[in-house]
Amino acid sequence: MSNEFFQAHPPRTVLITGAARRLGREIALTLAKEGWQVAVHYRKSAEDASKTVADCVRLARVSASFYADLNDETAVRQLLPDVVHYFGHLDAVVNNASAFDHDTAANFGFAAMEKHMRSNVGAAIVLSQLLADHLRARCAHGVVVNLLDQKLWNPNPDFLSYTLSKAALEVATNMLAIELAPHVRVVGVAPGLTLPSQMQSQEKFDKLHKLSPLGHSSSAADVAATVSFALNNNAITGTTLMVDGGQHLMAFKHDFSLM
Numbered sequence: 001m002s003n004e005f006f007q008a009h010p011p012r013t014v015l016i017t018g019a020a021r022r023l024g025r026e027i028a029l030t031l032a033k034e035g036w037q038v039a040v041h042y043r044k045s046a047e048d049a050s051k052t053v054a055d056c057v058r059l060a061r062v063s064a065s066f067y068a069d070l071n072d073e074t075a076v077r078q079l080l081p082d083v084v085h086y087f088g089h090l091d092a093v094v095n096n097a098s099a100f101d102h103d104t105a106a107n108f109g110f111a112a113m114e115k116h117m118r119s120n121v122g123a124a125i126v127l128s129q130l131l132a133d134h135l136r137a138r139c140a141h142g143v144v145v146n147l148l149d150q151k152l153w154n155p156n157p158d159f160l161s162y163t164l165s166k167a168a169l170e171v172a173t174n175m176l177a178i179e180l181a182p183h184v185r186v187v188g189v190a191p192g193l194t195l196p197s198q199m200q201s202q203e204k205f206d207k208l209h210k211l212s213p214l215g216h217s218s219s220a221a222d223v224a225a226t227v228s229f230a231l232n233n234n235a236i237t238g239t240t241l242m243v244d245g246g247q248h249l250m251a252f253k254h255d256f257s258l259m
């Protein structure tokens with residue numbers, strides 16, 4: 001195809017936060033396969049980020065990695081212009097990165113709350129705001145996908161600060177969908193138990209994964225396919241897609257990591 005074609009129809013570009021490893025990497029590879037140019041954001045996992053970029057490039061797509069500590073507002077505000085500078089434009093942001101530290105009402109403190117609110121909520125809102133400005137300037141439309149958690153629909157007392165941050169992000173998803181329309185759609189994707197946490201053995205994870213009405217929770221591929229669906233369906237905004245085998249319909253006394 002001619003250069004003029006590519007200038008008129010540049011490939012869509014997505015920024016995925018925390019995309020070096022685990023779910024973020026799976027989302028990156030799925031979207032690269034579908035033709036997206038992928039900006040792989042990372043913080044500590046530089047080596048894994050390079051591997052994800054190399055694998056996206058192998059899928060015949062342009063990809064690059066970008067460092068930012070999402071607790072730092074200045075770094076978050078620099079991330080999106082850096083991505084736009086590299087790719088020329090940006091069409092979507094997947095807010096996947098997340099702090100996930102254990103606390104409960106017994107040891108709750110402002111420091112843990114602030115940490116989770118900064119990276120899991122503040123960064124996601126700032127990136128949405130900057131994407132909206134960028135899209136308005138281009139008279140273009142785009143999408144924000146926020147990774148949530150099925151546990152919001154059936155909460156237990158574990159991971160208090162994390163859960164509060166995801167609850168805030170769920171409300172922000174709806175508020176942003178109203179305010180940023182029509183340029184930006186904003187969609188939540190809420191996985192069930194998908195990958196083992198640092199507190200779980202594989203054996204325990206395999207047992208817990210079966211605890212759902214469907215007899216299985218979500219796979220990383222299920223979650224990535226739902227993110228892709230949210231990015232591609234032009235009628236969805238201000239709602240959350242649950243991808244959890246129905247886990248949100250069951251009550252659990254504790255978080256899976258502690259069961």
Ligand SMILES: NC(=O)c1ccc[n+]([C@@H]2O[C@H](COP(=O)([O-])OP(=O)(O)OC[C@H]3O[C@@H](n4cnc5c(N)ncnc54)[C@H](OP(=O)(O)O)[C@@H]3O)[C@@H](O)[C@H]2O)c1
Nearest residue numbers: 018022023042043044045069070097098119147193194195
């Ligand atoms: N895994 C599950 O079963 C499950 C279940 C329900 C919901 N979810 C949601 O799905 C998403 C992905 O899950 P996951 O288990 O793959 O996540 P994860 O491994 O716990 O974290 C993903 C990445 O977030 C990045 N991150 C954390 N704090 C950061 C900060 N301050 N600045 C920059 N990056 C930061 C880390 O990047 P670096 O390694 O580069 O530092 C990390 O690799 C999360 O939003 C999670 O809440 C997951």
